Amino acid sequence: TVGTIVSFLMYGEMFFRPVRDLTEKYNVLQTATTASERIFALLDQPTDEAAHPQSAQLPARPLEKSIEFRNVHFSYDGSTPVLQDICLTIPVGTLVGIVGATGSGKSTIANLLLKFYSPQRGSILLDGIPLEQIDTTGHRQRCAIVLQDAFLFSRTASENITLGRNLPTTIELLWGQLRKTHPELAQRLSSLEQLHERGTSLSSGERQILALLRAIAGEPELLILDEATAHVDSHTEHVLMDIVEQARRNTTIIAIAHRLATVRNADSIVVLHHGRIVEHGTHHELLARNGYYATLWRLQQLEVLATTNGEMHPAQQHR
Ligand SMILES: Nc1ncnc2c1ncn2[C@@H]1O[C@H](COP(=O)(O)OP(=O)(O)O)[C@@H](O)[C@H]1O
Ligand SMILES: [Mg+2]
Numbered sequence: 001t002v003g004t005i006v007s008f009l010m011y012g013e014m015f016f017r018p019v020r021d022l023t024e025k026y027n028v029l030q031t032a033t034t035a036s037e038r039i040f041a042l043l044d045q046p047t048d049e050a051a052h053p054q055s056a057q058l059p060a061r062p063l064e065k066s067i068e069f070r071n072v073h074f075s076y077d078g079s080t081p082v083l084q085d086i087c088l089t090i091p092v093g094t095l096v097g098i099v100g101a102t103g104s105g106k107s108t109i110a111n112l113l114l115k116f117y118s119p120q121r122g123s124i125l126l127d128g129i130p131l132e133q134i135d136t137t138g139h140r141q142r143c144a145i146v147l148q149d150a151f152l153f154s155r156t157a158s159e160n161i162t163l164g165r166n167l168p169t170t171i172e173l174l175w176g177q178l179r180k181t182h183p184e185l186a187q188r189l190s191s192l193e194q195l196h197e198r199g200t201s202l203s204s205g206e207r208q209i210l211a212l213l214r215a216i217a218g219e220p221e222l223l224i225l226d227e228a229t230a231h232v233d234s235h236t237e238h239v240l241m242d243i244v245e246q247a248r249r250n251t252t253i254i255a256i257a258h259r260l261a262t263v264r265n266a267d268s269i270v271v272l273h274h275g276r277i278v279e280h281g282t283h284h285e286l287l288a289r290n291g292y293y294a295t296l297w298r299l300q301q302l303e304v305l306a307t308t309n310g311e312m313h314p315a316q317q318h319r
Contacts (some may be wrong), residue, residue: 060138063221071122082108083275095253096228097263100272106256144220146228150211157189161214164227170217205236218248225255260297
């Protein structure tokens, strides 16, 4: 009968569905196994030192004089030039701003300084010693970098700053300074019981403030800010630059910025264009020169004016 056929089909379906589900689960398991194999392969990668034992040598000694880029040429793929003939001397204890359009090579300078890559030609000298001769681990321990976004753990704000390092006095000092300059913010941040994973309970500005405090808590000799204020409002940018200003006494700072106003108080500003240094000087010197920097500055001032007037600048209307 029809009834028999229908129940046969239904029973058949009831029998085969779990079988199908089971094979699907097996697929997932297979994918997970391959993925974890790749992850473990990555974790098992030898570090540079283990791979090239002859390249680890001099211990990283405290910086005393300068960081120098001497005719540095660099390319990621060996053919497309990314940095060309970079010559730059950064005296220890100064704040240097690096500005330039997206893709001009700003972050690459940070990558080279942290020894993630080595220049193909020319060298980076720290107190006259080529960077490639300095122990990588020791070198990175004295550097700190703040990127556009930082990872925050579901712990208190203070724990996110110390990251398990034993820094009770430094932390007190940092909160103390912040309390003096921005009491409400310090109160809010330091009283947070537990952040949400990745800091989703905070604004992007507050996350950056914690990231910056985390970086300077370790008292780095070299602090690199790579567009650390790119995603924050101008008020938070002031707070961040205030904190940088306080750190300025003890450390050499390289501040990479898209917005020129961020680094106008730097001791010197380097203007990168297509991987070359096209201008170099203080904010006022660069304005007086009336070149590329001055043009960029005027353009950005116009944008600021346009946004503060509540109207849009023609250049922004099409975004
Ligand atoms: N890891 C990489 N591998 C290959 N090319 C890269 C890599 N990182 C950056 N580049 C290229 O190098 C150039 C400079 O990049 P970058 O230093 O990040 O510029 P900026 O920070 O000024 O925006 C760009 O053309 C970019 O596409
Ligand atoms: Mg960059």
